[in-house]
Amino acid sequence: MSGQRIPIARPSLLGNEKKYVMDAVESGWISSIGPYIDRFERDFASYHGVKHAIATHNGTIALHLALSAAGIHEGDEVIVPDLTFIATSNSVRYCKAHPLLTDVDPDDWNMGPEQIIHAITSSTKAIIPVHLYGNPSMMNEIMLIAREYGLLVVEDCAEATGALLGSKKIGTFGHVGCYSFFGNKIMTTGEGGMCITNDDELAEKMRILRDHGMNRKKKYWYDHLGFNYRMTNMQAAVGVAQLEQLDSLLASRDAILRHYKEKLSSHNGIMFQETHGNRSVNWLVTVRLKGMGFESRDAVINELNRDNIDTRPVFYPIHFMPMYSDPSYVNGNNENTVTIAREGISLPTYIGLEEEKIDYIAACLIKAFEKYSV
Numbered sequence: 001m002s003g004q005r006i007p008i009a010r011p012s013l014l015g016n017e018k019k020y021v022m023d024a025v026e027s028g029w030i031s032s033i034g035p036y037i038d039r040f041e042r043d044f045a046s047y048h049g050v051k052h053a054i055a056t057h058n059g060t061i062a063l064h065l066a067l068s069a070a071g072i073h074e075g076d077e078v079i080v081p082d083l084t085f086i087a088t089s090n091s092v093r094y095c096k097a098h099p100l101l102t103d104v105d106p107d108d109w110n111m112g113p114e115q116i117i118h119a120i121t122s123s124t125k126a127i128i129p130v131h132l133y134g135n136p137s138m139m140n141e142i143m144l145i146a147r148e149y150g151l152l153v154v155e156d157c158a159e160a161t162g163a164l165l166g167s168k169k170i171g172t173f174g175h176v177g178c179y180s181f182f183g184n185k186i187m188t189t190g191e192g193g194m195c196i197t198n199d200d201e202l203a204e205k206m207r208i209l210r211d212h213g214m215n216r217k218k219k220y221w222y223d224h225l226g227f228n229y230r231m232t233n234m235q236a237a238v239g240v241a242q243l244e245q246l247d248s249l250l251a252s253r254d255a256i257l258r259h260y261k262e263k264l265s266s267h268n269g270i271m272f273q274e275t276h277g278n279r280s281v282n283w284l285v286t287v288r289l290k291g292m293g294f295e296s297r298d299a300v301i302n303e304l305n306r307d308n309i310d311t312r313p314v315f316y317p318i319h320f321m322p323m324y325s326d327p328s329y330v331n332g333n334n335e336n337t338v339t340i341a342r343e344g345i346s347l348p349t350y351i352g353l354e355e356e357k358i359d360y361i362a363a364c365l366i367k368a369f370e371k372y373s374v
């Protein structure tokens, strides 16, 4: 098959994106004030049933904004999973606080209540549960722990827009939920992010810090050391159009995952994330190839590359990175994280990926896995 390369991800921009962006351009409102920003924030808050949504320029700074507004600072410890995109723990470092990289569950690949409870120390001030690859973390149990210990909870929903735990949307369990709208995400604004909350004070503080710390009633008067973390009206125009289609985007992504599962889950040694019956969303179809090492997994990636299939390794454990090599960042040996990172591979996932391409990818994956497994 396939002389044409199959990409890992591709945005789907088939709704009102172009119309709304043109409208923003023609109106002259191309910077960080404009009707699409207000509308995107209002619509996103309403989709999640929360009081406030604060749009940001990307998901990384959404996390930093939430932590900063909540007063996380030097000396504070923040529990984050070792298995996540680097931005989760970097956002803690930007506050000069100390991320404690904690292991994840081997089945759902998320940091769970058991791992968190063992990580808490007298310096712990916050937890950042990540809904990895769209799979909800066990937020009910995590919130019980947070209440008992008086901890802030910032949910990293970057990969999981629209996921549900029971009938409640993720991002609405913790004090703040943070989202990413990067081009490969469930919905996109090119670059973009959002913080949602029901807390009036946190919302007000995030709005102020997003805008250089400027007093909301007195122009060019700054009460806080703030940032320029604003979203533009053009980004928000794309966001409004994407949100209009979110439920159908999620349904199309579900169908892709179902087809991958039909083709792969009966294969001995290929494992998917466990969802505990929650409504996970399918960001990137990601599987574990049981028994693979970093080298053999990379050999599979190279083989698929030769088959014209673009894939990604699962995130490396954050504690492998030179900036996190100090043992004080690690809570235990984090062996589940290391195993999943070693065995994990993400497969092409985008709206419009045809079933016959999935059949081809699955066949190539099985062939490469069998070739390189020992």
Ligand SMILES: Cc1ncc(COP(=O)(O)O)c(C=O)c1O
Binding pocket: 058, 059, 060, 061, 084, 085, 087, 088, 130, 156, 158, 159, 179, 180, 181, 182, 191, 192, 193
């Ligand atoms: C888990 C996680 N957190 C945070 C981010 C950061 O989002 P952004 O790329 O929009 O800055 C990402 C995005 O890649 C992510 O996957």
